[in-house]
Amino acid sequence: xxxxxxxxxxxxxxxFPTILFSFLIPVAGVALxxxxxxxxxxxxxxxAPDNRFDNIPQRIFNLLKIWLIQxxxxxxxxxxxxxxxxxxxxxxLSLRSTSLVVIGLSSDFVLPGFSGILGVIYNLLxxxxxxxxxxxxxxxxxRRGYFKPxxxxxxxxxxxxxxxxxxxxxxxxxxxxxxxxxxxxxEFAAGEHGGFIxxxxxxxxxTLLLHGSSTELLQPLHIISYYVHDxxxxxxxxxxxxxxxxxxxxxxxxxxFMRIRKGNIKPVMYGISDEKLDELESFGVKKLEDFTWKxxxxxxxxxxxxxxxxQCPANAVKRPLSPRFxxxxxxxxxxxxxxxxxxxxxxxxxxGDIYEEDEIWSCTTCxxxxxxxxxxxxxxxxxxxxxxxMVDEGMVPQSLQKPLSALEKRGNPWGxxxxxxxxxxxxxxxxxxxxxxxFEKNETxxxxxxxxxxxxxxxxxxxxxxSVSRVLTHAGVDFGVLGKAEKDSxxxxxxxxxxxxxxxxxxxxxxxxxxxxxxxxxxSDPHAYNALKNEYSGLxxxxxxxxxxxxxxxxxxxxxxxxQDMDKVYTYHDPCYxxxxxxxxxxxxxxxxxxAGINIVEMLKSRDRSFCCGGGGLMLFYEPEEEMRMGVLRxxxxxxxxxxxxxxxxxxxxxxxxxxxxxxxxxxxxxxxDLVELIExxxxx
Amino acid sequence: MEILVCVKRVPDTAENEIEVNNDGSDISRDDxxxxxxxxxxxxxxxxxxxxxxxxxxxxxxxxxxxxxxxxLRREMAMGADKGILLSxxxxxxxxxxxxxxxLKAEVEKGKYDLIMAGAQADAxxxxxxxxxxxxxxxxxxxxxxxxxxxxxxxxxxxxxxEGGNVEMNDIELPCVLxxxxxxxxxxxxxxxGIRKVASVEIPVHNASDLGISPDTVGGAGSRVKVLDYFVPxxxxxxxxxxxxxxxxxxxxxxxxxxxxGIK
Numbered sequence: 001x002x003x004x005x006x007x008x009x010x011x012x013x014x015x016f017p018t019i020l021f022s023f024l025i026p027v028a029g030v031a032l033x034x035x036x037x038x039x040x041x042x043x044x045x046x047x048a049p050d051n052r053f054d055n056i057p058q059r060i061f062n063l064l065k066i067w068l069i070q071x072x073x074x075x076x077x078x079x080x081x082x083x084x085x086x087x088x089x090x091x092x093l094s095l096r097s098t099s100l101v102v103i104g105l106s107s108d109f110v111l112p113g114f115s116g117i118l119g120v121i122y123n124l125l126x127x128x129x130x131x132x133x134x135x136x137x138x139x140x141x142x143r144r145g146y147f148k149p150x151x152x153x154x155x156x157x158x159x160x161x162x163x164x165x166x167x168x169x170x171x172x173x174x175x176x177x178x179x180x181x182x183x184x185x186x187e188f189a190a191g192e193h194g195g196f197i198x199x200x201x202x203x204x205x206x207t208l209l210l211h212g213s214s215t216e217l218l219q220p221l222h223i224i225s226y227y228v229h230d231x232x233x234x235x236x237x238x239x240x241x242x243x244x245x246x247x248x249x250x251x252x253x254x255x256x257f258m259r260i261r262k263g264n265i266k267p268v269m270y271g272i273s274d275e276k277l278d279e280l281e282s283f284g285v286k287k288l289e290d291f292t293w294k295x296x297x298x299x300x301x302x303x304x305x306x307x308x309x310x311q312c313p314a315n316a317v318k319r320p321l322s323p324r325f326x327x328x329x330x331x332x333x334x335x336x337x338x339x340x341x342x343x344x345x346x347x348x349x350x351x352g353d354i355y356e357e358d359e360i361w362s363c364t365t366c367x368x369x370x371x372x373x374x375x376x377x378x379x380x381x382x383x384x385x386x387x388x389x390m391v392d393e394g395m396v397p398q399s400l401q402k403p404l405s406a407l408e409k410r411g412n413p414w415g416x417x418x419x420x421x422x423x424x425x426x427x428x429x430x431x432x433x434x435x436x437x438x439f440e441k442n443e444t445x446x447x448x449x450x451x452x453x454x455x456x457x458x459x460x461x462x463x464x465x466x467s468v469s470r471v472l473t474h475a476g477v478d479f480g481v482l483g484k485a486e487k488d489s490x491x492x493x494x495x496x497x498x499x500x501x502x503x504x505x506x507x508x509x510x511x512x513x514x515x516x517x518x519x520x521x522x523x524s525d526p527h528a529y530n531a532l533k534n535e536y537s538g539l540x541x542x543x544x545x546x547x548x549x550x551x552x553x554x555x556x557x558x559x560x561x562x563x564q565d566m567d568k569v570y571t572y573h574d575p576c577y578x579x580x581x582x583x584x585x586x587x588x589x590x591x592x593x594x595x596a597g598i599n600i601v602e603m604l605k606s607r608d609r610s611f612c613c614g615g616g617g618l619m620l621f622y623e624p625e626e627e628m629r630m631g632v633l634r635x636x637x638x639x640x641x642x643x644x645x646x647x648x649x650x651x652x653x654x655x656x657x658x659x660x661x662x663x664x665x666x667x668x669x670x671x672x673x674d675l676v677e678l679i680e681x682x683x684x685x
Numbered sequence: 686m687e688i689l690v691c692v693k694r695v696p697d698t699a700e701n702e703i704e705v706n707n708d709g710s711d712i713s714r715d716d717x718x719x720x721x722x723x724x725x726x727x728x729x730x731x732x733x734x735x736x737x738x739x740x741x742x743x744x745x746x747x748x749x750x751x752x753x754x755x756x757l758r759r760e761m762a763m764g765a766d767k768g769i770l771l772s773x774x775x776x777x778x779x780x781x782x783x784x785x786x787x788l789k790a791e792v793e794k795g796k797y798d799l800i801m802a803g804a805q806a807d808a809x810x811x812x813x814x815x816x817x818x819x820x821x822x823x824x825x826x827x828x829x830x831x832x833x834x835x836x837x838x839x840x841x842x843x844x845x846x847e848g849g850n851v852e853m854n855d856i857e858l859p860c861v862l863x864x865x866x867x868x869x870x871x872x873x874x875x876x877x878g879i880r881k882v883a884s885v886e887i888p889v890h891n892a893s894d895l896g897i898s899p900d901t902v903g904g905a906g907s908r909v910k911v912l913d914y915f916v917p918x919x920x921x922x923x924x925x926x927x928x929x930x931x932x933x934x935x936x937x938x939x940x941x942x943x944x945x946g947i948k
Contacts, residue, residue: 278880394763394872401873406700408876409718415700417716500876 006107022104029234050292089133151306182225258376263534284388302327308369364615387497411487424462437480445480492617526577571643574610575650616652631660686741695807724803762878778904785816790895814863
C-alpha cells in the first residue's frame with residue numbers, strides 16, 4: 001500500500017496545506033489560554049496576603065503524597081481509583097500530546113531522548129495509559145450519568161445540577177484518547193509501521209478493525225483524527241479554567257501551598273502583628289478580595305467531588321451548611337465579578353449575597369472536610385475569617401452575645417464568679433481523699449492541671465476534674481490548678497471570630513501559667529489542649545491526660561485492674577480537637593486497652609473520619625437550624641458498631657453525647673463516660 | 686431625626702449572683718460586673734436603625750459616676766454618634782423623679798425629636814421615662830415594641846397587649862418612648878469596637894452646668910426613700926411532677942392548659 005501522507009505534508013482538497021492548521025490551532029489555543037489565565041489571576045493579585053512559602057521540604061513531600069501519589073483518593077474507593085487512573089494517564093499522555101502538536105508541523109519529530117529504547121517503552125506505556133483512561137472515563141461517565149451517586153446532587157438552593165458538565169468533560173477526554181489512537185492505528189493499518197502493537201489497547205483494536213481498508217479510507221481518517229485531537233486538545237485546555245476542571249491546572253499549586261500546621265487559625269492579616277491589629281480598618285472577610293490568595297486558589301481548585309460535604313456533620317444533620325458550596329458559590333461569584341470580557345465588578349458584602357449568617361455559624365470547626373479534601377482545600381480559616389467579618393459588623397446571634405459578654409467580664413461563658421472556678425475541688429467527699437493544690441494560695445507544683453471553663457463549672461463535668469485529680473494523685477504526679485486566675489482557653493472564642501477577646505484571654509492565661517512556675521501543663525479538655533499547644537506561645541509543654549495516663553501505665557506508676565463489667569462493649573469516640581486537629585488517636589486507645597479483658601469495638605467512622613458530637617465551647621450556646629442533633633447520629637453509629645458504652649476524652653463530647661442518648665430515647669441501652677473516669681474506675685490502689 | 690437615648694449602667698444579672706447585703710440597705714456590691722441596662726441597649730439599637738433609615742444623629746446620655754462612661758462608649762461602639770455623661774456627687778441617691786429632672790435639664794439644652802429610654806432598669810420601677818415626658822410636657826408611649834417612622838412629624842408605635850396581640854398608636858413628634866426588650870436584635874459590640882471609640886471625647890455635665898440646685902436631686906431631694914431589701918420567705922405552692930418523662934410532659938401540658946399558659 002502507499003504510505004499515508006502525514007498532516008504536515010497533506011493538502012486539503014488537493015491544494016490547501018493542512019500544516020497551516022497545525023500552526024494556527026496551537027497558536028490560537030495557547031493565546032486564548034494565556035488570556036484566560038491572566039484574567040483568572042486578577043483576583044489572586046487583589047486578594048489578601050498569605051504566607052505559603054515556608055516549609056518547602058514539607059510542601060514538596062505533600063506534593064508527592066497528595067498530588068502525585070493521590071494519597072487521599074482511595075478514601076472513596078471506586079471514584080478514587082478511577083481518578084488515579086485518569087490522573088496517571090494524563091501525566092503520561094501529556095508528553096504524547098505535546099509531541100503530537102509538533103508532529104503536525106514536522107512528521108518526523110521525536111521528543112529529545114525518546115529516539116531509542118526509552119521511546120519504545122514510552123510508546124508502549126502511553127498506549128496502555130490511553131486505553132486505561134478511556135475505560136476509566138467510560139465507567140466514570142456511566143457512574144456519574146446513570147447511577148448518579150447521592151453526593152453529587154445539587155440541592156435546589158445551590159443552583160443547577162452539575163452532571164452535564166461532568167459527563168461532557170469525560171466525553172472530551174474519551175474523544176482525545178480515541179482520536180490519538182485512530183491517528184496511530186490508521187498508520188499501522190496502512191502497513192508502513194512494522195513495529196509492535198501493544199495488544200488489547202485502543203490502537204490494537206482500531207488497527208484490527210481497519211486492517212485491509214483502502215488508502216482512500218485510511219488517509220482522511222489519519223488527517224481527520226489528527227485535527228480532531230488537535231482542536232479538542234486546545235479546546236479542552238481553554239475549557240479547563242471555566243469550571244470545576246480548573247483543578248487539572250491548579251491542583252499542583254493548591255497542594256503545594258496547602259496548610260502545613262494543624263490546630264491553629266490564621267492571623268487576622270498576614271504580616272500584621274497582634275499589637276498593630278487596632279490599626280486595621282476592617283477585620284476578617286467581608287467581600288471576595290478579603291480572602292487570601294490561597295483561599296481564592298482553593299475556590300478555583302474545587303473539583304466539586306462532594307467529599308467534604310459527605311463528611312460534614314453540619315450537612316449530615318441538615319444545617320444550612322455544605323462546605324462544597326462554600327467553594328462553588330465563591331468560585332461562581334469570582335467568575336461573575338471577574339468576567340473574561342468586560343469590566344471587573346465591584347465587590348459587595350458576601351453575607352446576604354452568596355452566604356447566609358446561619359450558614360457560617362453552623363460550622364463546628366471539626367475539620368472533617370479538610371481531612372478529606374484530595375486537593376488540600378481548607379475551610380476552617382475561611383469560616384473563621386467570615387465570622388471575624390460578621391463580629392466586626394455586629395452580626396452576632398443573640399444566643400452567642402450573652403456567653404461572649406460573660407467571657408469578657410468573667411472569663412467563662414456562663415458568667416459564673418471567678419472565685420468559684422476551683423469549687424469542684426472543695427466537694428467534701430472528694431476533698432477528704434484527694435487534695436488539689438491552688439497556685440493562687442501560693443502553693444507550688446511541677447505540673448499545672450488546666451481545667452478550663454466547662455470542667456470547672458458544669459456540675460456533671462466537674463466529675464471529670466475530680467477523676468483527673470485522683471488519677472494524677474494515684475500516679476504520683478505533683479500538680480496544682482490556677483483557680484480564679486484561670487480563664488477560658490478561648491479556643492472557640494477565636495474560632496467564633498472574636499479575635500480581640502481571644503487575645504485578652506490568651507494573655508491573661510499566659511501570664512498566670514508563667515507565674516505559676518510549672519514545667520508541664522496537663523489538661524483533660526481537648527479544646528484547651530489545642531489552644532494552649534497551637535494558639536499560645538512561650539508556654540511549658542502541654543499534654544492531654546490520655547498521654548499522661550499511657551506514660552504512667554508504661555512506667556508502672558499506674559496499674560489497672562481487669563475490666564469490672566464484662567457485659568459492657570466499649571467504643572471510643574475521637575474528639576475532633578484531639579484527633580484530627582492534633583493527631584492524637586492512639587493514646588486514648590492504648591489507655592483503654594490497658595484494662596485487661598475490656599471489650600472494645602470501633603465505629604465505622606473513627607480516627608480521622610470521626611463524626612463530630614455537635615461542637616464544643618460557644619457552639620453549646622448557638623441555636624442552629626437542624627433536623628436532628630449530630631450527637632444523635634453519633635449515638636446511632638455506636639449502636640450499629642455493637643457498643644453500649646461510648647468512651648470519649650472531651651467534656652463537650654460528653655455533654656453532647658449524654659444529651660443525645662436522652663434525645664434518642666436510648667437511656668439504659670447506651671451510656672457515655674470520659675476516658676479518665678473509666679481509668680479511675682479500674683485503678684489498683 | 687435627632688434622637689436621644691437615656692442609658693444606665695447596672696449590675697449584669699446574667700453574670701452575677703445577686704445577694705442582699707447584711708444590713709438590707711442594698712445588694713452586696715463586691716465582685717459585681719456591670720453592663721448597660723438591657724432595655725436601654727434595645728432602645729439604642731432601635732435609635733440607630735431609625736437614624737440609618739431616615740438620617741440624623743443618635744446621642745446617648747447617662748446619669749452616673751465615672752464608670753458610666755464605659756456604657757456610653759459601648760453604645761457609641763454600637764453606632765451612637767455622641768455621648769454625654771451627667772455626673773455630680775449631688776446626683777447620688779436620686780429617686781426616679783430626681784433622675785428625670787436631671788435628664789430633663791440636659792434634654793432642654795438640645796433640640797431632640799425623639800427621646801427614648803428603656804422600659805425599666807435595675808431598680809425595677811419603670812418610672813423615669815414617664816416622668817421625663819410629663820416634665821417636658823411631651824406625648825409618651827410606654828413599653829414600645831415596634832416603631833415606624835411615618836414622617837418628620839409622626840411615628841407609629843406598637844405595644845404588646847394581652848395574648849401576644851399588638852396595639853398600634855400614632856404619636857406626634859417630639860415625644861418620649863420607653864422601649865421593651867425584643868423590639869429588635871441588638872448588634873454585637875466586641876472589644877475592638879470599644880477600642881475604636883476609646884479616644885472619643887465624652888463631655889461631662891454637672892449640676893451647675895445643668896442649672897440644677899443640688900438640694901432638689903440626690904438623696905437630699907428624694908421624696909421616695911428605700912427602706913429595706915430582703916429575700917421573701919419561701920412560700921407554699923411548688924408542685925413537683927413525678928413519673929416517667931412522658932407522664933411528666935403530659936401533666937405539664939395539662940397544667941399549662943388549665944392555667945391558660947397555652948391554648
